[in-house]
Amino acid sequence: MTDLSTEVAALPDKSLLVMDDDAPLRTRLGRALEQRGFEPTLVGSVSEAITAVKSSPPAFAVLDMRLDDGNGLRVVEAVRDARPDARIIMLTGYGNIATAVQAVKAGAVDYLSKPADADDVVRALLARGDAPPPPPDNPMSADRVRWEHIQRVYELCNHNVSETARRLNMHRRTLQRILAKRAPR
Amino acid sequence: MTDLSTEVAALPDKSLLVMDDDAPLRTRLGRALEQRGFEPTLVGSVSEAITAVKSSPPAFAVLDMRLDDGNGLRVVEAVRDARPDARIIMLTGYGNIATAVQAVKAGAVDYLSKPADADDVVRALLARGDAPPPPPDNPMSADRVRWEHIQRVYELCNHNVSETARRLNMHRRTLQRILAKRAPR
DNA sequence: ACGGTATGCGGCAGACTGTCGCAGGTCGCA
DNA sequence: TGCGACCTGCGACAGTCTGCCGCATACCGT
Numbered sequence: 001m002t003d004l005s006t007e008v009a010a011l012p013d014k015s016l017l018v019m020d021d022d023a024p025l026r027t028r029l030g031r032a033l034e035q036r037g038f039e040p041t042l043v044g045s046v047s048e049a050i051t052a053v054k055s056s057p058p059a060f061a062v063l064d065m066r067l068d069d070g071n072g073l074r075v076v077e078a079v080r081d082a083r084p085d086a087r088i089i090m091l092t093g094y095g096n097i098a099t100a101v102q103a104v105k106a107g108a109v110d111y112l113s114k115p116a117d118a119d120d121v122v123r124a125l126l127a128r129g130d131a132p133p134p135p136p137d138n139p140m141s142a143d144r145v146r147w148e149h150i151q152r153v154y155e156l157c158n159h160n161v162s163e164t165a166r167r168l169n170m171h172r173r174t175l176q177r178i179l180a181k182r183a184p185r
Numbered sequence: 186m187t188d189l190s191t192e193v194a195a196l197p198d199k200s201l202l203v204m205d206d207d208a209p210l211r212t213r214l215g216r217a218l219e220q221r222g223f224e225p226t227l228v229g230s231v232s233e234a235i236t237a238v239k240s241s242p243p244a245f246a247v248l249d250m251r252l253d254d255g256n257g258l259r260v261v262e263a264v265r266d267a268r269p270d271a272r273i274i275m276l277t278g279y280g281n282i283a284t285a286v287q288a289v290k291a292g293a294v295d296y297l298s299k300p301a302d303a304d305d306v307v308r309a310l311l312a313r314g315d316a317p318p319p320p321p322d323n324p325m326s327a328d329r330v331r332w333e334h335i336q337r338v339y340e341l342c343n344h345n346v347s348e349t350a351r352r353l354n355m356h357r358r359t360l361q362r363i364l365a366k367r368a369p370r
Numbered sequence: 371a372c373g374g375t376a377t378g379c380g381g382c383a384g385a386c387t388g389t390c391g392c393a394g395g396t397c398g399c400a
Numbered sequence: 401t402g403c404g405a406c407c408t409g410c411g412a413c414a415g416t417c418t419g420c421c422g423c424a425t426a427c428c429g430t
Contacts (some may be wrong), residue, residue: 024349095284097282097296100285100286100289101285101289101295102281103298104285104286104289105288105289105294109290110286111282113282126277130263137394140334141354141355142331142334142335142338142353142355143331144328145330145331145334146327146328146334147217147357149325149327150327150328151332153327160407161407161408161409162406162407162408163407168327169326170326170327170328170387170388171387171388171389172407173387173388173389173409173410174386174387174388174410176408176409176410177386177387178386344378346376346377346378347375347376347377350378355418355419356418356419356420357376357377358378358379358418358419358420358421359417359418359419360378361377361378362417362418363417
C-alpha cells in the first residue's frame with residue numbers, strides 16, 4: 001500500500017476519466033494521476049464526459065459532482081452502463097452527506113470532498129476490499145462546520161453576497177466580515 | 186406525498202425495526218412511527234437487533250450507527266441477508282461522510298443524521314423512486330448548522346461537556362453557555 | 371486522604387454581530 | 401440620459417458572545 005505507482009502499473013486497464021469544470025485543478029489532478037501510472041482523459045463538462053464514455057468507456061473515473069451543464073450523477077450512470085466494472089469516485093467542493101448518499105447509490109465506490117490530494121484519490125480508486133478505515137471519529141471544529149456551510153451556500157449563490165446573506169438569514173455585513181477572513185481550523 | 190400515514194397504511198408489511206441505544210429517543214421515535222402506521226419493534230443493542238432479525242425479519246429498519254456493543258453496519262448486513270427487499274435507513278449522531286458511504290454500500294437506502302424528525306425518517310423509508318431532491322441544498326442558517334454539529338458531538342461524547350469542548354476545540358465555558366441556550370433558528 | 375477530572379457559575383477585557391448609513395458600480399428600460 | 405433596483409465595500413456604535421481565569425463542589429481509583 002506504500003507504493004501506489006507499482007500497484008497501478010499492475011492494472012490491466014489504466015484508462016481513467018477525469019471530469020472537473022475547474023481547468024487548472026483538472027489539469028493538475030490529471031497530471032498527478034498520470035505520474036502515478038494512470039492514463040487519464042480530461043473533460044470539463046457533462047456532455048464531453050458522456051461523449052468520451054461512449055467512445056471509450058474507462059476503467060476508472062474521477063468525477064466532480066456539480067458542473068454547469070448538468071449533474072455529475074448522470075455521468076456515473078453513463079459509465080456504469082457502459083462498463084459495470086468501472087470504479088468511480090465522486091469529488092465535490094464541500095462535503096455534503098445527501099450528495100454522498102446519492103453518489104454511492106448511483107454506483108460510485110467512494111466520495112471525497114475537495115481538497116483531496118492525488119494520493120487520496122488513488123487510494124480510493126484502488127481500494128479493493130473496502131476497509132472501514134479508522135474509527136469514524138471526526139472532530140471538526142464547530143466554527144469550521146459553520147464556515148464550510150457558509151462557503152457552500154455562497155458558492156451555490158454564485159458568490160452573490162447579498163443573496164447568500166438572505167438565504168443564510170444573517171446580515172450581509174456579518175457575512176462580508178466572515179468571508180473576508182480565512183477558514184477557521 | 187403530503188399524507189404519509191395513508192401511504193404507510195397501504196403497505197403490505199409494516200414491520201419495522203428500530204435500533205438506538207438512547208432509550209428515550211428510541212421510544213419517542215418508535216411512538217412517532219407507530220402513529221404513522223408502522224408496527225415497530227424497539228431494540229437498544231446490536232445483539233438484540235440480530236436476535237430480532239432472526240426471529241422475524243422486518244420490512245423496514247431504522248438503525249443507529251454507533252452503539253456500545255458493536256457497529257450498526259452488522260445489523261444492516263443481517264437484515265439484508267434475512268430479507269433482501271428490506272428498506273433500511275441509518276441514523277447517526279454525528280454526520281460523517283465516510284460513514285454514510287459505508288452505510289449505503291452496506292445496503293442502507295439512506296442515511297440521516299440526528300436530530301432527524303419522524304417525518305424525515307418516514308419520508309426516507311418510503312421514498313421509492315430515489316433522488317427526488319436534486320437540489321440537495323438547504324437554506325439552514327449558519328448558526329443552526331453549527332448548533333446541530335455541537336449537539337451531535339455532545340451526544341457522541343455522551344453528554345460530557347469537558348470532552349466535547351476538547352474535541353470541538355472550544356472553551357468549556359463557551360460550550361456550556363451555548364448548551365444552556367435553545368437552538369437558533 | 372489525595373490527585374485527576376467533571377460540573378456550574380461569576381466576572382472581565384476583547385472580539386464579533388446586528389444595524390444604519392453612505393458612496394460607488396452595473397444593468398435594464400423608458 | 402436619467403431612474404430604479406441591486407450589489408458591493410466600508411465606517412461607526414452599542415449590545416452580545418467568546419476566551420480565559422478562578423473558585424467551589426462532586427465523583428472516582430489508588
